[in-house]
Amino acid sequence: MSAVFMALPLAALAGVFVFYALRPGLPSAESRVAAILIPASQLAIVAFLAAAVLFYSLPVPLAAAVACAGIACAATDLALVRVLRAAEGRKLARERTRIAAERLEAQRACRERTEREARAARDERRTLAETLRRMEWLLGAAQGEQALACSHAASDALGGERRICGHPAVDALLALKRRACEEAGVRVVFAVELPTEAAIPDIDVCAACSNMLDNALQAARAAAGDMRFIEFRARLDGGYLVIDARNGCAAPPAAPDGGALQRERRASTEPAEGESDAIVPEHGWGLVILQDLAQRYRGSFEAGASKGVWRTTVALENRPVAR
Structure with missing residues (x-):
């Protein structure tokens, strides 16, 4: 009887662990790790108690109590992950609100x-x-x-202000970012060849440009001397909007586990739930949005550092998508 009682919480916790390990459904790496480690730690504790109950032939009521506690942990784990998902949804909503503003x-x-x-x-x-x-x-x-x-x-x-590109919304956004770079003492070079209108909605084009420039400015501001620079390029190429940013950085941005993120990261060409994660803590949600855009527009997202220069490239298929 004790063995039956012990099998129930172990199976429930193992099921929760496997479910979130295979399909986390959370955008950031920190929350995905939490969603896996919480049931894993509880599974280890319940397994230890189950082994003690069986090894020492403890009374059935004690086994039942351990079983009830394990099942309760599995149920609360499901609720906890739903809370984490809702919290991250609010963070993403705030980031999108900031971009809209x-x-x-x-x-x-x-x-x-x-x-x-x-x-x-x-x-x-x-x-x-x-x-x-x-x-x-x-x-x-x-x-x-x-x-x-x-x-x-x-x-x-005769004269007037020179426009950065032909796209009115992007041109105005880049003018604001150029002013921010000048105030921060960061050299910025734009090479943007965008038409007056694109198939991709303005809000998504501006979101990609804004987040890439925000991340580049943050890194370049921390660099020294000649490395305080940003090179930003955007163009339509073969049916894709390709946006590329290069900037100096003091050190490669840290991954959530503390290690330097040297590898390239590419978004899947097929949208998949929960494949995004944060790279830079302060602007991680911006990079989550870049990855989300790459997935929704069946494109790619790459980022990596080489010899003190950080490069981010996003390619978006030039077509409207359902929001």
Whole structure:
């Protein structure tokens, strides 16, 4: 009878352990490890107590008590993992909210810049019209040198802010990130070739760009001397949006287990639940979102360090997906 009582909690805890080991359903490595270690530790304790009960032929009521405690642990483990999943869902929601707020700020900056450029264009048209009238008068008065000088002055007066790319939302976002890099003393170079519109929704394109630049800026800010740099490139290539960021770093970002993450990480081309995990503690949720984007858009996500330079590459299939 004692053996039957002991088999029940052991089977329940073993089932919980196997279930979360094979299908964790949690995005971060820390929570996945917790979801596995909690039932594993309880399984070890119950197994020890079961061995003691059987070896010493302890009374059946004591065996029943151990069995009830083990089954209760298995039930609470299921509830605990649901709580962990809900907590991580809230963290991801906060990160997506932050990205949406940043996109709104970028759109506001884009609108202000558009209005500023429109006013500047009106002023330039007036200046150009006045200059042309003056040049016409100078040429009529046979004052060629003054007319030439007047044309040079008009050329210098014409201008405006240079756009980083043709995509309005991304252009405004990159302008904000460039300002942040300048304030942090980090050199940044953009080579972005994006059309005015892409099949991928603006919110996802901005999420990828924002998180990659946030991570790059954090690492480059901690680097020294010439390593305080960021090179950011984005383009459409063969039906994919390819975004690549290189930046200096003081040391390779640490993996959740404390080791340096030197290996490349590639998202599966087929979406799979629970395959994402955090790499950098402060921005781990940003990298989880990058991996999630790569999975949803049947693309890839790679990150790795070499000779003090950290590189992150995300490829997204240029197509809309159901959210």
